[in-house]
Amino acid sequence: MEASFEITQQMVIAVFAGITAQVLAAYLRLPSIVLLLVFGILLGSDALGLLHPHVLGTGLEVIVALATAIILFEGGLNLDLRELGKVSLSLQLLVTLGTLITLLGGSMAAHWLGEFPWNIAFLYASIVVVTGPTVVGPLLKQINVDRQVATLLEGEGVLIDPVGAILAFVVLDTILSGDADPIDAIIGLLLRLLVGGAIGAAGGYLMSLIFKRADVLSLELKNLVVLAVLWSLFTLAQMIRSESGVMTTVIAGAVFANSSVPEERLLRRFKGQLTILSVSVLFILLAADLSIASVFALGWGSLFTVLVLMFIVRPINILCCTWNSDLNWRQKLFLSWVAPRGIVSASVASLFAIALTKHGVNGGEAIKALVFLTILMTVFCQGLTAGTIAKWLQITSKEATGLVIVGCNPLSLLIARFFQERGEAVVMIDTDPKCFAEAEAQNLRVIASSALDTGVLEEAGLASMGTFLAMTNNGEVNYVLAQRAAEEFDPPRVLAVFPRDPQASTSAENKVDQAFVPDLGIKTWNEYLSSGRVKLGTTTLEESEFSSQQNRIQEKIQAGDLVPLLVERDKRLQIMPASIDWKAGDRIIYLLHDPRSNLLKRLSGASQSTPLSLEKLPEVEQVPVAKLAELSKE
Numbered sequence: 303m304e305a306s307f308e309i310t311q312q313m314v315i316a317v318f319a320g321i322t323a324q325v326l327a328a329y330l331r332l333p334s335i336v337l338l339l340v341f342g343i344l345l346g347s348d349a350l351g352l353l354h355p356h357v358l359g360t361g362l363e364v365i366v367a368l369a370t371a372i373i374l375f376e377g378g379l380n381l382d383l384r385e386l387g388k389v390s391l392s393l394q395l396l397v398t399l400g401t402l403i404t405l406l407g408g409s410m411a412a413h414w415l416g417e418f419p420w421n422i423a424f425l426y427a428s429i430v431v432v433t434g435p436t437v438v439g440p441l442l443k444q445i446n447v448d449r450q451v452a453t454l455l456e457g458e459g460v461l462i463d464p465v466g467a468i469l470a471f472v473v474l475d476t477i478l479s480g481d482a483d484p485i486d487a488i489i490g491l492l493l494r495l496l497v498g499g500a501i502g503a504a505g506g507y508l509m510s511l512i513f514k515r516a517d518v519l520s521l522e523l524k525n526l527v528v529l530a531v532l533w534s535l536f537t538l539a540q541m542i543r544s545e546s547g548v549m550t551t552v553i554a555g556a557v558f559a560n561s562s563v564p565e566e567r568l569l570r571r572f573k574g575q576l577t578i579l580s581v582s583v584l585f586i587l588l589a590a591d592l593s594i595a596s597v598f599a600l601g602w603g604s605l606f607t608v609l610v611l612m613f614i615v616r617p618i619n620i621l622c623c624t625w626n627s628d629l630n631w632r633q634k635l636f637l638s639w640v641a642p643r644g645i646v647s648a649s650v651a652s653l654f655a656i657a658l659t660k661h662g663v664n665g666g667e668a669i670k671a672l673v674f675l676t677i678l679m680t681v682f683c684q685g686l687t688a689g690t691i692a693k694w695l696q697i698t699s700k701e702a703t704g705l706v707i708v709g710c711n712p713l714s715l716l717i718a719r720f721f722q723e724r725g726e727a728v729v730m731i732d733t734d735p736k737c738f739a740e741a742e743a744q745n746l747r748v749i750a751s752s753a754l755d756t757g758v759l760e761e762a763g764l765a766s767m768g769t770f771l772a773m774t775n776n777g778e779v780n781y782v783l784a785q786r787a788a789e790e791f792d793p794p795r796v797l798a799v800f801p802r803d804p805q806a807s808t809s810a811e812n813k814v815d816q817a818f819v820p821d822l823g824i825k826t827w828n829e830y831l832s833s834g835r836v837k838l839g840t841t842t843l844e845e846s847e848f849s850s851q852q853n854r855i856q857e858k859i860q861a862g863d864l865v866p867l868l869v870e871r872d873k874r875l876q877i878m879p880a881s882i883d884w885k886a887g888d889r890i891i892y893l894l895h896d897p898r899s900n901l902l903k904r905l906s907g908a909s910q911s912t913p914l915s916l917e918k919l920p921e922v923e924q925v926p927v928a929k930l931a932e933l934s935k936e
Contacts, residue, residue, distance in 0.1 A: 312357050313583075316590075319345055319353075320582025331444060333685040335437050335644060338582060339678060342589025353590035362587065363656070366649045369580035371536040371551045372529075373645060376577040377435040377460035378506075378555020379570050395623035396458045397465055403622060404431040405469070407615035408607075416600070416607040416672065421477045422665040428473040429651050429669075430611065430676050432466035434644015435459030436581050437681060441642070445689040448697040451633050455640060463646050464549040468494045470650050471545040478661050498539050498549025505535035505550065506557025513563045525572045528558075548646075571789075581645055588648045589674070596671040604672050608679050616641050632695040640688050642680040647673055702794050704728070704767035705877075706759070708783055709774035710737035710748070712831035713824065713893075716838075717771070717877070718746055720868060720891070724875055729762040732774075764791045771817060771877055772798040775825055781814065788813040797877050799824050815879040818866060819859050827865060830895055837894040845886035852884055858894070866892045 327334035408427030651673035658666030710732035772780035777800035784798035797817040858864035870889035
């Protein structure tokens with residue numbers, strides 16, 4: 303009973319510490335692996351002595367294997383074959399030629415600088431050929447780097463993991479068996495890749511069929527079925543050919559993700575949560591099991607080994623693998639800098655240390671210490687500076703643009719015209735044939751759908767759009783649709799017209815902003831627009847009169863005579879959220895109720911004679927705020 307409680311205690315500490323590190327990392331906007339390593343080392347026997355992973359015995363190996371399967375499957379889910387096609391040659395070279403360059407360069411550095419024997423030096427290099435997708439992915443989301451560079455780094459991280467892990471096990475088998483025949487080693491590597499790939503492809507297809515056709519199962523149960531199938535595939539591959547399971551999980555994830563599975567994003571979310579938990583627990587346990595004394599005992603030679611890996615081997619790798627690509631020198635320099643090692647390297651090193659010790663081969667603890675030194679240096683040096691380097695090299699991607707509107711009506715069509723004129727893609731979703739004719743006359747893309755499910759949103763391209771706006775006549779429906787869009791696609795801006803307190807709409811939980819003003823009477827304003835009883839105006843908030851201007855606008859809003867539609871800030875046009883904090887310099891585009899206006903005829907005339915332009919359209923009047931009251935008089 304005492305032994306079981308001790309194991310329970312160790313797992314609870316690991317989970318609590320891992321999630322705490324994740325929360326702090328999110329709050330501080332740091333790579334989570336940084337705090338996971340720090341927490342793990344602090345809790346280990348060399349510091350506070352609260353965590354002793356050796357208590358888990360062989361259970362640690364089981365946890366490592368099953369958690370790694372989840373992590374690599376989730377990595378496969380994030381592989382977009384269309385994006386990978388744009389960098390396919392460079393990616394193929396990174397996974398093949400790049401692996402060879404890192405293997406040779408890393409082993410020579412470990413032998414000549416770290417003074418490791420050749421067999422252990424090759425084993426170290428085979429472990430660190432992989433980069434960490436669980437480190438690279440969150441890092442790229444934080445710094446918002448150029449999409450081509452991000453795709454290459456993500457693809458390398460996911461695809462090289464199984465190749466590197468299998469390569470490392472082949473090298474280990476060679477060392478333990480004493481068979482140094484390179485032909486046998488290459489055949490063993492290829493067999494594992496082929497077996498793992500075949501089982502993964504079949505398993506990924508099976509999972510997609512379950513999601514598509516097993517309507518009797520709830521979504522929650524489908525997610526758990528996929529998890530059970532995943533672990534079964536991993537085990538089957540391991541039984542047929544040892545260490546081929548890592549390839550199986552990646553291929554299964556990639557096949558599933560590219561099979562057009564409905565509600566696939568919800569599975570992604572579930573697996574993403576499992577991955578965060580798995581990474582958190584693994585890093586805490588493995589870091590706690592690290593002996594700090596063994597790291598310091600490595601000496602300066604091992605430090606220079608890692609520096610050579612970072613500043614010589616990696617740049618040579620990138621230059622050789624991207625020489626014939628269309629990447630510029632800035633992109634190549636960033637790729638040369640960012641190659642943090644992660645959970646796969648740590649897991650394999652820990653398992654190898656145990657295996658070498660069991661077989662009486664010296665160097666197990668030393669190689670583990672050197673791998674963790676590599677992880678620490680690459681994560682701290684590259685992970686903490688990647689954002690600064692990306693900005694300095696000017697390869698950060700632009701903010702996502704484009705607009706998806708649910709609800710085709712005069713007001714939404716007017717908003718669509720403004721975004722369309724700015725060159726942004728606009729997609730409208732509704733069922734009104736009359737409104738569709740008007741939308742198509744404006745060359746807008748229209749999707750007819752009565753049920754807004756994941757497939758419709760994917761068809762609209764919401765994954766790459768900057769804004770989602772729900773503005774049907776039903777406020778409650780708008781709110782539900784916006785919540786679904788935020789949960790499943792997480793676009794930068796999600797807004798809806800709904801009758802709720804605007805403070806409730808900006809919570810971190812639902813990420814939905816109330817559009818325009820609280821309790822907007824959308825039917826009323828559509829009637830005003832249809833009859834032309836509105837003025838379309840714009841005004842710029844001046845710093846010298848900011849307070850008085852803001853008060854006058856709010857008075858007109860509260861009186862129901864004015865609706866602010868759009869705000870232009872830093873040359874970016876955005877839907878006006880009800881909770882916005884206005885700033886001096888904001889350009890506000892609004893509708894003002896005016897029974898004398900004839901906007902409808904002027905809008906129709908403009909659409910027939912001149913292209914829509916915020917600067918050229920006569921109906922967009924530059925109006926000082928002081929004159930707003932006069933404009934709305936009978």
